[in-house]
Amino acid sequence: MVKVDAPPLSSPTPRAPASPPRQEGASFGRRAMEVNCLTLQDLISPRQPRLEFVIEDGENAQKENIFVDRSRMAPKTPMKNEPIDLSKQKTYTPERNPITPVKLADRTQAEPWTPTANLKMLISAASPDMRDREKKKELFRPIENKDDAFSDSPQLDAVGDGPVDDLEKQPLSRKQKSLGLLCQKFLARYPSYPLSTEKTTISLDEVATSLGVERRRIYDIVNVLESLHMVSRVAKNQYGWHGRHGLQKTLKNLQRLGEEQKYEEQMAYFHQKELDLVEYKFGERKREGFLDSQDQQLLYFSEPDCTSASANSRKDKSLRIMSQKFVMLFLVSKTKIVTLDVAAKILIEESQDVADHSKFKTKVRRLYDIANVLTSLVLIKKVHVTEERGRKPAFKWIGPVDFSTENGEQLVDVSTSALPELKTEPRSPFQPRVKQRLARHSSFHMIPTSDGIKRKVSSEPNSPRRREQGSDEYCSKIVNLAAACRQKIDKDSQNRGCISKKMLRSSGKLHPVPPFPGHPQDSEYCFHPLSHQVFSVAPADLSPVHLQNGLNGHVALVPTPTASRAESLKPTALPNQPLVYVPSTSLFMLYGSLQEGHPKPEKGRDTPEVAQTSCSSAELSALPFVSSHKRRPQQAQEPAAKRQSTEIEDGPLSLVLPKLTDLTDVASPGSVASVDTMPLEAFQEYPEMPLAQEAARKTTMQYLATPKRKNSLRNADIENSKDLPQPQYLYVQPAPGLNGFNFLLPAHQAANAVGLSPSQLTSLHVPCMVVPSTALAPVPFFYSPAINSPVPSSGPVNFGLPGLRSSNQLLIGSNMVNPKTSKAPSVEPQHPGQSPVNLSPGVSRSRNTITPDSPICMGHPVTIMKLPQSPGPMTPKSIRPPYCETFFKTPGSLGEPVTWRRIEGSQRNLSSAQRRLQIPSGSTD
């Protein structure tokens, strides 16, 4: 019809043509990689980001490498394709790449890799430079890791030469070219939570070039991101990157709008008539009025800055609006699940009464586009809804929920501030609103930022902005998540079942077998709630600590500002309970030892690394722990970065074994207070990298599974556990890219035995749990929202922050981060700035509560919070600045390189960012 068909056979478009070539660039190891990827993918869930990631990883890695080569090396040959990488490097600045030759086309051409190129790539990968770049791009890292992994793998190497030659350019599969993957790559280039200071400008051309796609594709991504205010158009071809700072708000607004729109009703309506795709009537009756107003609102909302209304003309941009509406549907949905057809119907109606079937199809197509982007943002994930009819494709919201409530308010209005900051342009329309809203938040006050922008700040003066933001967001997220989780859980008994089952399984089995793999969807589904977020509940006092990870896996820990926030939070999801959100971390092991007594020890074998780490960290004793299977204990010990690379890639694990020597608070197992000691470690990997994550997961799982470890762990745990009622769990988080699964695995095989009974879990309603190690026993952990807090004694529900604060350290790993340290080469911290976020050491003021002060970590890098509590020496990290520390700094920075390394290693080298939160138990005091 309209279209002219593109020439079917040949790739018509000049640019597009690239397709084949691109691959080539990557091609070298690709095959092998692919294979791996596939496997991983398979394991994971198909489709989603994971796959993408996986794929990407391979590609990215290659690309990066290439890219690097290119950039550094010189434009060499074929690599042109690489542009993709370039983008990464450039990431923000468009300028950088002068390169962009022909973009895609070139890229495509570049297909053939030379062996050298491969080598280069590998090298580059190793090289710090790459890391640097990567830093910025959190995602990249993952990629790199993967690369590393790949590289590690013999295959790659082999491939590199030979295969590369193959060039297989195999044309990238469609998946590889998917918008979701592309989006991931895109997102990888920018920090989820850019520092206010850093303003990132996105040049569409650059990005397109670097990513090796047509600009058109970038528009698709940007439009959706724009609808979420993650980016804003600055100028022609230029977009400003805001990251997720304002996401909460945006979502909140969307939720509000959605409510106003009565989307929920509409959805219900459609559901009833599902079958009739074409019925539009409904729309008419319902909405009509709404639409207009709504749309506008949305527009405003979305584009505050939009130049002028005029500009909007076209601008109404269906894609943006559709995106917002689509998001709204999720936000207003009780189930948080929206089927494509219903969404399409609703959108059609709004937009048009008409209803051609064709139109419907078109909408669906668009929705897929949007969904892909949202999936990459880890806001939704695909699921299937079985209805009368049968199975229908649907998407489930896995992003924050309920921010609308108090929480949202509480949240700092990042968006507002953020936007302005980031952008140079002021967006009047939007801002005003925000301010108003903000006004509501008593807890915050606006403060001028360095930028000149005002931000809300938590009441606490101390907290750095970042924190605040983070906290807000986190809080809201947490709350939302908690709420969502509950809802889901409640609603979906199934999910619960799944979750609990899985959890149980995992716990019980501890198998190496990843929980998910088997049932990707299910698992995902089940996990969703948690999905990327994990909450821990803390005492009311504590402000929630959130870890967010954006895509990146940034983790932020935010202490809530105390009461105000807490209060707000409470209402929503978890009353009283502070949460810990662990976002991207691929995996966590939490445990705390209550008393000093931890047995640190044994674990040594494997975990020595960890242990050391933990030790280094301070009091942490070590619990042994985990790591990707790949890691070997030895390795762990070994500083060698390399292994880590491998390992890292595979599975980042983290373990922390803190010892709580100090945990005075902690003491009682059951008691929340005990929690204090909990240290969490997260290892993470790169959220983005699916492979890595999976690997990590697997590894983790395996590790756990492994008898030795188990034993060690168990032993320790058990010991502790004896004391403590609660078992330790291993929480594994998937990378952001991933769907954000979170797992909780019991450290011991028998979770039940441990104390955790499935039932308990169920009772908790929390999809995810973080578990305190046995050691933690005293330490409470998180539970999810616990709503009911079935948790028995202790901690039910929460592990109060206080506890945490008290003695424990909390280590949270974020995906992203990573320490540059040891392996640095492979990993690097992306956003330094971000990472730093942290908690203030002193934060924990009182043991009891974690005050808002409590450190918050944001940013990719892992941060560790330490609480002074225990006598133990703090790790360098802890030492560091109050706020954040990046864990991963180089070892040297840390002070103990070795330790770190190990940690890293344990985590994976790569693992990206990890954040730790240590809360000194008493120390604060």
Place this chain on the structure above:
DNA sequence: TAATCCCGCCACTAG
């Protein structure tokens, strides 16, 4: 076959 969704033509606009 159905579900996805890539690809890129082409209309509309801004500059």
Place this chain on the structure above:
DNA sequence: CTAGTGGCGGGATTA
């Protein structure tokens, strides 16, 4: 007019 945007839907891939 040209370049930037982005709607749109054919049809290729996947599942």
